[in-house]
Amino acid sequence: MTSKNIIADLTRGDKLDGKNYDIWHRKMQYLLNEQGVLETLYVKRVLLAEGTASKHEKEIYNKWIKEDRTARYTMLSAMQDDLIGQFEIFETAKDMWDNLKITFGQTSSTRLRALNLKFLQYIKDPKHSMAEHLRVMSAMIRDLKTAGNELTDEQQVLAVIRSLPDPEWPQMKLLMTHSENIKTFNDISRHLELEAERLEVNRSVALVARSEKRSGIVPKRKKRHNNRAQKKWNQAPQVAEPKCSG
Incomplete structure (x- = not known):
């Protein structure tokens, strides 16, 4: 051929x-x-x-x-x-x-063992976005189901939490583990994508702030009116103008 x-x-x-x-x-x-x-x-x-x-x-x-x-x-x-x-x-x-x-x-039993090991040891690749990471996890869950191991919702959620890198996500991992609002893979996917967006915004704001500090840019402050002084002025008794004698 x-x-x-x-x-x-x-x-x-x-x-x-x-x-x-x-x-x-x-x-x-x-x-x-x-x-x-x-x-x-x-x-x-x-x-x-x-x-x-x-x-x-x-x-x-x-x-x-x-x-x-x-x-x-x-x-x-x-x-x-x-x-x-x-x-x-x-x-x-x-x-x-x-x-x-x-x-x-691989044969079914060998393949299942390999898939289980890969799934249990998988940690988010730092080069992947959160959406890409969740697609990888979803694909592994499908592969396990095809090989004969259908994970429960709880197993899927805990596996996703475990896959998050510790230096960046320790507090969030703890909160999500005990959250009553996270019961399925879709639930945790929504939470993680929102949290990843929030972290990205915070990083961008911090980066801009550092850049402005290095370049010596001082953000302009709005002038504040002295409301207390104005209030005292309004409450003060008004002095009548003297009448001209004619």
């Missing part, structure tokens, strides 16, 4: 739908090998040290970036639409490939 035929199969009739993973997996490896980017599935990205990387290191890194982008695009193009949204959140081809294997490529 030629690479052109495989491309046609993977982007038209044989797109990954969750049930055809085994054949999709084999065809995808062949195709990525033909494209010269198969290595990206097995090599972790190494970040360059800022300001110290040599020209050769930069060339290698840029080559990896280009190949990784090709591999990610190829895999996403060969998925059904509902799966694209689930897996495009992974930033490297290797991360996407590994998670595809966890989701579709």
